[in-house]
């Protein structure tokens with residue numbers, strides 16, 4: 001007779017030990033809950049292994065190559081630039097492995113008995129069945145199972161030639177040629193970076209708009225930036241089949257053609273990981289994509305004792321939101337039924353192209369006004385030879401309160417933070433213009449957009465501020 005597998009019980013069970021799950025478990029434990037954290041691998045997070053960090057490491061290498069290649073602009077002859085592909089990819093993996101190891105070490109610091117190495121699925125509204133046969137009974141459950149790359153037909157027939165964010169960082173060498181399908185953040189970042197490292201890159205999207213950019217001026221500037229290194233085809237359907245080189249890629253729609261490439265990066269989105277969770281057993285109401293309906297301010301699914309956190313919630317699949325989701329879900333799961341609503345951050349996304357592409361808040365609101373600035377001839381940008389880019393600010397009339405921004409600009413990630421913080425705090429264009437602007441800086445580029453907003457609303461330009469422009473600013 002086989003021994004019965006034990007039943008584990010806790011206040012809060014967290015399914016998935018990525019950024020969101022780790023934050024949820026930490027938050028629930030801090031709030032006094034007895035927790036269990038369940039994951040089949042505990043390899044560290046998506047961010048460290050296959051996401052934010054390795055992608056930024058490739059981008060850092062591309063930036064180094066680009067800076068050397070354009071040194072001639074400043075009268076510096078750097079000689080012939082040679083990229084050692086295996087060395088580039090080795091550094092990516094070595095640094096990536098270090099980030100992942102540090103993440104795993106921090107997971108090992110979680111007190112004993114909390115980590116359960118298993119795959120979980122629901123067997124009831126408050127119970128989980130683990131794949132090792134054990135059962136978990138919990139007063140509340142947080143689902144933090146993340147997202148996974150989509151691999152639609154015909155790319156699923158390409159075998160190892162089709163790459164995703166799971167496999168591209170394992171390449172031993174830079175491919176000679178690569179098609180990138182999808183111009184979302186993954187496609188844009190990696191298309192530009194691999195192209196700047198010497199890969200011949202062709203980028204495709206079925207949409208006419210790259211990166212879901214809202215402002216046509218910013219989109220035009222993004223196209224100019226990407227097209228400088230990459231062959232771009234928007235508004236096309238892409239077909240692909242294996243060939244001797246790797247893949248034959250054909251496209252039609254807004255133009256047509258055919259190429260042969262060594263690799264195809266499939267970056268067409270990352271749906272939430274919900275398969276195999278047996279959500280129906282939890283009795284949750286789901287949307288048309290199968291994602292449980294939930295309140296973003298509490299992360300609770302209806303009136304149930306189940307919470308979502310991170311990419312699986314399919315709200316804003318970004319790292320800072322995954323960790324905020326986790327903190328909110330963990331605290332509320334430990335406090336059931338007394339859930340507390342949390343005001344969420346203004347939407348804020350940075351795509352790390354060079355220059356970076358940033359989207360903040362909303363573009364439209366009743367009576368929204370816009371202010372633009374171009375970086376084509378902005379003083380400091382020109383000094384640095386980085387004079388390209390556009391900025392559009394959105395503000396609510398009549399008070400000029402900033403509500404959003406789209407920009408692609410040098411130092412865009414820093415401009416983006418200034419704007420996101422101002423928008424989060426409900427500041428107006430006038431209030432920002434009342435702040436000191438150092439000279440000569442990229443930040444001075446904000447001034448003309450802010451002034452346009454003041455001019456198109458009944459609000460005043462600050463009375464005690466100069467309205468002129470410093471040399472080139």
Ligand SMILES: Cc1cc2nc3c(=O)[nH]c(=O)nc-3n(C[C@H](O)[C@H](O)[C@H](O)COP(=O)(O)OP(=O)(O)OC[C@H]3O[C@@H](n4cnc5c(N)ncnc54)[C@H](O)[C@@H]3O)c2cc1C
Nearest residue numbers: 016018019020039046051052120145146310311317318319
């Ligand atoms: C290439 C790339 C670059 C990115 N760059 C950025 C960036 O620069 N900035 C940014 O803000 N965001 C970036 N992101 C997004 C960011 O990485 C994610 O939003 C974030 O990592 C999601 O965290 P998560 O906790 O939801 O998921 P994950 O970290 O994937 O965690 C999910 C966990 O759930 C576990 N799991 C799954 N199913 C089960 C189950 N049944 N039982 C138990 N456990 C299970 C998995 O093993 C995994 O450990 C990037 C993403 C990618 C792919």
Ligand SMILES: NC(=O)c1ccc[n+]([C@@H]2O[C@H](COP(=O)([O-])OP(=O)(O)OC[C@H]3O[C@@H](n4cnc5c(N)ncnc54)[C@H](O)[C@@H]3O)[C@@H](O)[C@H]2O)c1
Nearest residue numbers: 182183184185186187205206207267268269270317350351
């Ligand atoms: N810097 C960052 O913050 C960063 C970087 C990388 C990834 N991410 C996160 O990862 C998520 C996933 O990124 P992603 O770029 O894979 O997805 P995405 O959903 O943002 O973009 C997918 C793109 O693929 C296109 N597409 C879909 N199907 C297609 C097809 N069959 N043929 C051609 N084009 C097709 C879509 O029109 C879209 O432009 C993002 O939503 C983002 O949250 C963030």
